[in-house]
Amino acid sequence: xxxxxxxxxxxxxxxxxxxxxxxxxxxxxxxxxxxxxxxxxxxxxxxxxxxxxxxxxxxxxxxxxxxxxxxxxxxxxxxxxxxxxxxxxxxxxxxxxxxxxxxxxxxxxxxxxxxxxxxxxxxxxxxxxxxxxxxxxxxxxxxxxxxxxxxxxxxxxxxxxxxxxxxxxxxxxxxxxxxxxxxxxxxxxxxxxxxxxxxxxxxxxxxxxxxxxxxxxxxxxxxxxxxxxxxxxxxxxxxxxxxxx
Ligand code: HPA
Numbered sequence: 001x002x003x004x005x006x007x008x009x010x011x012x013x014x015x016x017x018x019x020x021x022x023x024x025x026x027x028x029x030x031x032x033x034x035x036x037x038x039x040x041x042x043x044x045x046x047x048x049x050x051x052x053x054x055x056x057x058x059x060x061x062x063x064x065x066x067x068x069x070x071x072x073x074x075x076x077x078x079x080x081x082x083x084x085x086x087x088x089x090x091x092x093x094x095x096x097x098x099x100x101x102x103x104x105x106x107x108x109x110x111x112x113x114x115x116x117x118x119x120x121x122x123x124x125x126x127x128x129x130x131x132x133x134x135x136x137x138x139x140x141x142x143x144x145x146x147x148x149x150x151x152x153x154x155x156x157x158x159x160x161x162x163x164x165x166x167x168x169x170x171x172x173x174x175x176x177x178x179x180x181x182x183x184x185x186x187x188x189x190x191x192x193x194x195x196x197x198x199x200x201x202x203x204x205x206x207x208x209x210x211x212x213x214x215x216x217x218x219x220x221x222x223x224x225x226x227x228x229x230x231x232x233x234x235x236x237x238x239x240x241x242x243x244x245x
Contacts, residue, residue: 002079003046004048005076007051009052015049015239017240018040018041018049023038029071030065033068035054042244050072052083062111066114066193070190070199078199080134081201082239083191083203084204085184085186087207088184089210090214096209099145100155100156101153101155101204102156103155106158109162112189115193116196117196128195129192133201133202145238160184160187163185182207
């Protein structure tokens with residue numbers, strides 16, 4: 001049986017409509033997750049929700065304990081994870097307000113605890129990461145978005161940067177040359193750790209700003225939050241419909 005977990009990003013602190021039945025404080029071999037894991041019901045579906053930046057404290061992307069977060073979700077029986085990411089848009093179609101279900105990523109992060117391979121096992125964890133997102137879960141999201149007439153881009157390459165600073169204009173030009181459509185800070189190592197742990201994982205990205213150098217508007221957190229507040233309802237609609245399937 002599939003059990004759904006949702007990892008909320010900036011702007012998704014809670015899941016509207018989630019009737020919380022329990023809060024789990026989970027100890028993991030990797031330390032503490034970002035926050036208590038909420039167990040609840042969305043409609044008839046039981047699901048688990050975790051805010052990766054914690055709350056009320058805001059854990060920056062490079063200090064998130066991705067391993068503990070995923071381990072904790074799996075310990076509750078979660079099999080499928082939908083991650084929500086606020087991102088900058090690089091290519092023309094990726095305007096603020098756009099919802100994207102990415103199909104690929106490029107990892108530019110460094111110095112993060114990025115594997116559960118401790119080197120002490122008999123087998124090496126050379127996971128197949130050709131398709132970084134779970135094909136079936138991604139397809140479910142695409143079908144639901146289409147079925148609910150939720151405007152979305154059905155593919156895109158997410159470049160994951162270290163942060164917490166935003167990029168220079170030249171870095172964004174380089175990322176565009178690399179083939180990135182989107183830029184964010186939290187997509188990795190979350191996606192590859194999920195694969196290592198045998199979890200189906202897909203991402204829903206919300207474009208909250210034009211990436212550095214692509215727009216005259218200054219990049220401010222307030223402007224990003226304002227876009228997020230307008231668009232978060234669509235993400236919630238998608239998640240609610242997913243939970244109902
Ligand atoms: N760059 C990196 N991460 C982000 C951005 C951005 O422009 N917007 C939201 N997350």
